[in-house]
Structures are given as C-alpha cells and as structure tokens.
Amino acid sequence: MDLTLLLWAVANGVMVGSIYGLIALGWVLIYKCSGVLNLAMGELTLIGAYLCLTIYTFLIKIGHPLPFASALFLTLLACIVMGYLTERIFLDRLIGEPVLTVIMMTVGLMFVFRGLVGLIWSTDTRIFDPPVFSYDAFIVGGIIIERVYLWSMVAALSLWIIFYLFFKYTPWGLSMQATADDEMAALSLGISVRFVYSAAWIIAFMTAAVGGAFLGAKNGLNISVGELSLLVLPAVVLGGLNSVPGAIVGGIVIGVLQELSGFLLDPYFPGGVKDTAPYVFMVLFLLFKPYGLWGWVRIERV
Amino acid sequence: MNGATASHRDDVLLELDDISMSFGKVQALAGIGMKVRKGEIHSVIGPNGAGKTVMMNCINGIYQPQIGNVNYKGEKINKLRPHKRAALGISRTFQKIELFGGMTVLDNIRLGRHMHLKTGLISGAFWKGKTQKEEIEAREFIEEEIIDFLEISHIRKKTVHMLPYGLQKRVELGRALAFDPELLLLDEPLAGLNLEEVEDMARYILDLNEEKRWKMTIILVEHDMGVVMDLSNRVLVLNFGNAIMDGTPDEVRQNPEVIKAYLGEEDLYATRR
Numbered sequence: 001m002d003l004t005l006l007l008w009a010v011a012n013g014v015m016v017g018s019i020y021g022l023i024a025l026g027w028v029l030i031y032k033c034s035g036v037l038n039l040a041m042g043e044l045t046l047i048g049a050y051l052c053l054t055i056y057t058f059l060i061k062i063g064h065p066l067p068f069a070s071a072l073f074l075t076l077l078a079c080i081v082m083g084y085l086t087e088r089i090f091l092d093r094l095i096g097e098p099v100l101t102v103i104m105m106t107v108g109l110m111f112v113f114r115g116l117v118g119l120i121w122s123t124d125t126r127i128f129d130p131p132v133f134s135y136d137a138f139i140v141g142g143i144i145i146e147r148v149y150l151w152s153m154v155a156a157l158s159l160w161i162i163f164y165l166f167f168k169y170t171p172w173g174l175s176m177q178a179t180a181d182d183e184m185a186a187l188s189l190g191i192s193v194r195f196v197y198s199a200a201w202i203i204a205f206m207t208a209a210v211g212g213a214f215l216g217a218k219n220g221l222n223i224s225v226g227e228l229s230l231l232v233l234p235a236v237v238l239g240g241l242n243s244v245p246g247a248i249v250g251g252i253v254i255g256v257l258q259e260l261s262g263f264l265l266d267p268y269f270p271g272g273v274k275d276t277a278p279y280v281f282m283v284l285f286l287l288f289k290p291y292g293l294w295g296w297v298r299i300e301r302v
Numbered sequence: 303m304n305g306a307t308a309s310h311r312d313d314v315l316l317e318l319d320d321i322s323m324s325f326g327k328v329q330a331l332a333g334i335g336m337k338v339r340k341g342e343i344h345s346v347i348g349p350n351g352a353g354k355t356v357m358m359n360c361i362n363g364i365y366q367p368q369i370g371n372v373n374y375k376g377e378k379i380n381k382l383r384p385h386k387r388a389a390l391g392i393s394r395t396f397q398k399i400e401l402f403g404g405m406t407v408l409d410n411i412r413l414g415r416h417m418h419l420k421t422g423l424i425s426g427a428f429w430k431g432k433t434q435k436e437e438i439e440a441r442e443f444i445e446e447e448i449i450d451f452l453e454i455s456h457i458r459k460k461t462v463h464m465l466p467y468g469l470q471k472r473v474e475l476g477r478a479l480a481f482d483p484e485l486l487l488l489d490e491p492l493a494g495l496n497l498e499e500v501e502d503m504a505r506y507i508l509d510l511n512e513e514k515r516w517k518m519t520i521i522l523v524e525h526d527m528g529v530v531m532d533l534s535n536r537v538l539v540l541n542f543g544n545a546i547m548d549g550t551p552d553e554v555r556q557n558p559e560v561i562k563a564y565l566g567e568e569d570l571y572a573t574r575r
Contacts, residue, residue, distance in 0.1 A: 182402055184364070187364065189413060
C-alpha cells in the first residue's frame with residue numbers, strides 16, 4: 001500500500017473531521033445545558049450555509065475585497081438573531097416540559113427549516129461562484145492538501161479557542177457550565193436559565209453556519225449538506241454526549257474514519273462506504289461503550 | 303434564646319399572603335399566610351407531604367402560587383423568576399443536595415458569589431480592569447469569611463461529589479451564603495447528618511442569624527424538633543397544605559391540634575437524638 005496515499009487520507013480526514021467536530025460542539029452545548037437532542041442541527045447548517053452563500057454572492061457583485069470572510073462574519077451576526085429567536089419563539093415555552101416534547105419540537109423545526117430553505121433558495125445545487133478557495137493545492141511532504149480543507153481546519157480551530165476562552169473566562173460561560181451541571185442550583189444562585197438556553201442555541205447556530213459554509217464551499221450546496229451534518233451523531237456518541245472536548249475528538253475521528261474507509265474499502269465495496277461507515281462504527285461503539293469516551297457514567301447509589 | 307425582641311418589631315421582610323398551589327387534584331398549599339420579620343428564624347414544620355418544600359419553592363420562585371401573593375420588602379414578587387429573586391437577596395439550600403458535583407468546593411462557592419460581580423458586558427467578557435479587581439475581592443471575601451466560618455478550609459480544593467454527605471451539606475450552605483443574602487431558606491439542613499454534624503450545623507444557623515457579620519433572616523424547614531424549638535423565634539405548623547398555627551415555640555408546644563397532628567410522633571423524632 002502506498003503510505004503517502006494513506007497519510008493523505010488521514011490528513012484530509014482530520015481536516016474535514018474538524019468541521020464535524022465544530023458542528024458537534026454546537027450540538028453538545030444544547031444537550032449539556034438542556035438535555036435536548038437537537039435533531040434540527042443539519043437544518044441549522046443548511047440555513048447558515050445558504051445565508052453565507054447569498055451574502056457572498058452579493059458582496060462579489062459589489063466588488064468587496066474580502067467577500068468570504070465578510071460573508072462569514074455577517075452570517076455569524078445573523079446567527080445571533082436567529083438563534084435567539086428560535087429559542088424564544090419555539091423552545092422557551094417548553095422549559096420544564098418533558099424532554100421528549102422538546103425533542104419532538106426539534107423534529108418539527110427540522111422539517112419547517114428544511115421547507116423554508118427549499119422555498120427561499122430552491123432545491124438546485126448552488127455553488128460559491130467564483131470559488132472561494134483556489135484549486136491549486138499545497139503539497140506538504142508529498143501529501144496533497146486542498147486549500148478549502150486547510151481553511152476549514154483553521155476556522156474550526158479558531159472557533160474552538162474562542163469558545164474555550166468564553167467558557168473559561170467569562171461569567172456567561174460559567175453560567176452555562178453551572179446550568180449544565182445542576183439547573184436547580186444555578187437558578188437559586190441568580191443565573192437566568194433562559195439566557196443560558198438562548199446562548200446555547202446561538203452558539204449552535206454559529207457552529208452550524210461555519211461548518212455549513214465550508215462544506216458548501218467544498219462541494220456545492222444543496223439539501224444533502226443537511227444530511228451530512230447528521231454525522232454529528234456518531235461524533236458525539238463517540239465522544240460522550242455531554243463532553244465538549246469529546247465532541248471535537250469524535251468529529252475528527254469520524255472524519256478520519258470516513259476518509260480511511262473510503263480509501264481502503266471502496267475498491268472492494270464500490271459505492272457509499274464513506275457514507276455508511278460512521279454509522280456502522282457508531283452501532284458497534286455503542287455496544288461496547290454506551291457512555292462514549294468521555295460521557296458521564298450514571299452511577300446509581302442505593 | 304428565643305428572641306422576643308425580634309418578634310415584637312414589626313418590620314416584615316417576607317410575607318406570604320394567602321397563597322394556594324395545587325398540582326392536579328392535589329392541594330399542596332391551601333391559603334397559607336406567613337409573615338417573616340427581619341432578623342428572626344422562622345421555622346416551618348409538618349409531616350412529610352405537608353407542603354413545606356412547595357412553600358420554599360414558591361418563595362424562591364421555582365413555583366408561582368396560583369392564588370395569593372408573595373411580598374418581599376413590601377413588594378409583590380409573584381411573577382419574578384428565580385434568578386431575579388436571588389438578585390433581591392433570597393438564597394436557599396435544597397432538601398436533596400444540589401451542588402455542582404464536578405467542581406471543587408471553592409468553585410461552587412465562588413459561583414454563588416459570581417452574580418454579585420457588577421461590570422459592563424464588554425469588560426466582563428474580556429476580563430479586564432474592574433472585573434479583575436472585583437474578582438480578587440470576591441475571592442478574598444469567599445475564602446476568608448465563608449470557608450473560615452464553616453470550617454471547610456481543609457477541603458477547599460476537593461471535588462464536591464467525592465465528599466461525604468455531611469460536608470456536602472455544609473458546602474451547599476456555604477454556596478448559599480456566597481452572595482450575602484438577606485433571606486436564607488434552609489430546606490432540611492439537618493436531614494441525614496449524624497449527631498455531631500447536627501450540632502455543628504445548628505451552631506452555624508444560629509451564628510448566621512445572630513452574629514453581627516451575617517445578621518440573616520432565616521426560614522428553616524426541619525424535622526428535628528429539638529433543634530427547631532431551640533433555634534426558632536416563631537414556628538409555622540403545616541399539615542396537608544393547611545396552616546395549623548403560627549406562633550412561638552412555647553405556644554406551638556402547647557397547642558393540642560399540633561400535638562395531635564405532629565408532635566404525637568415525637569417519639570419517632572426523639573430516636574434521632
């Protein structure tokens with residue numbers, strides 16, 4: 001086997017996986033704070049990505065010097081508004097209701113958002129035109145690295161650092177940690193749980209938008225990008241549903257797994273190995289480690 | 303030590319005005335009235351299921367009573383959410399300990415103090431200047447006063463869920479003190495403690511109420527009749543959501559209805575002591 005090709009698959013996997021890790025981070029945050037499995041995460045990705053594409057196209061038209069970076073920045077600002085509104089309109093009323101109700105709400109949101117995206121942007125594949133990143137790749141030690149992957153990783157890394165600092169050093173981050181740990185106690189100390197939930201949804205929207213924008217810049221944008229971010233599920237299962245570092249590591253592992261299985265198994269099982277491998281892995285993993293690598297193991301004391 | 307002086311002064315800190323609360327067909331509270339005066343320890347007793355914790359939740363805002371008003375310092379606070387009530391100076395501990403299990407003792411207490419930090423959003427976010435100064439002051443306050451007071455300096459760096467139950471109870475009290483509340487709600491602070499721990503905790507409660515540094519008004523929900531009768535200025539007796547009486551410990555002891563509903567079981571509680 002060609003070692004360089006293998007390394008190439010791993011490197012690509014790490015980079016595309018960092019995007020999954022980013023989206024998974026947003027997902028885990030909602031789960032940690034409110035115990036809700038957000039099944040609409042893929043649709044958040046779609047909305048962010050399409051919004052970014054629209055702004056990008058507009059900026060190109062008026063000849064802005066930094067179209068992609070500015071589009072991404074404006075999209076993030078819009079995410080603050082959208083995350084806040086989504087939480088306030090659809091989820092705030094359900095605080096205190098059974099978790100299953102809230103999960104069904106996210107299923108409803110999934111279809112609504114998907115429908116809205118179809119209505120506004122139609123269902124044809126759209127591409128970032130002109131392409132955001134030039135196609136001439138870097139070559140590092142014989143490994144070919146596409147620019148879009150490299151920048152994805154840079155974006156994911158910088159957002160991780162920003163969120164890390166946010167959690168570690170701001171009172172808001174601390175409130176979120178406290179709420180995730182014990183909601184009742186957080187309330188009694190003067191932490192607004194409503195604020196924490198809004199913040200979680202805002203961050204989820206942001207990570208999804210950045211992830212979606214880069215996935216779209218790589219392959220073009222259509223409804224199936226939303227399905228791609230369903231990959232957060234194997235990623236978070238691997239990391240443990242309530243671990244933020246776990247989500248990041250899980251995302252990267254899933255990325256590598258995808259690339260490797262495509263590279264190693266495609267010759268034998270032509271077709272969609274790349275798409276199914278993460279889910280097969282998830283099933284196997286759950287059998288042996290149901291709490292994930294860093295999840296909280298529930299210990300019952302009698 | 304029943305502070306007759308306190309009960310004669312008529313500055314009411316918290317007033318429950320005829321509050322009712324039901325869950326489906328279960329009437330948890332049926333028209334309860336209570337006046338807690340500044341500086342007193344007002345206990346709430348009653349058999350299990352009498353509505354004591356529901357009452358605490360109504361005061362602290364986790365529940366909002368369906369009928370009646372909760373007044374704090376003469377203002378209606380019915381509709382305020384719990385975090386707003388905490389900002390007004392109402393703090394509490396829980397019957398089942400609610401601590402941030404993964405954090406250290408110090409971090410738990412520090413978190414309690416954190417809502418008192420007042421700085422602008424931007425400087426707060428970037429941890430500069432004024433925020434840093436407040437943080438340092440907060441830390442000093444926490445370490446010197448609360449940890450010394452509760453004698454927990456030896457475990458300050460320990461993770462909370464590793465600690466024995468009695469110490470966890472103490473840490474939870476420490477956290478409730480951290481934002482220097484005026485009104486402290488203690489929901490069964492003695493439950494599950496051994497004799498020595500009960501004595502310590504009772505002493506802390508009394509000191510919090512009497513010492514010049516703290517001077518807290520306390521609402522105490524407790525089953526331990528000995529401690530309740532020793533510490534309280536007034537006692538409210540609940541039974542199945544109804545207030546049987548509200549009076550001094552002596553009055554409560556002599557009330558035949560109370561004896562029937564509750565103190566008849568005194569033997570049961572005496573075994574603990």
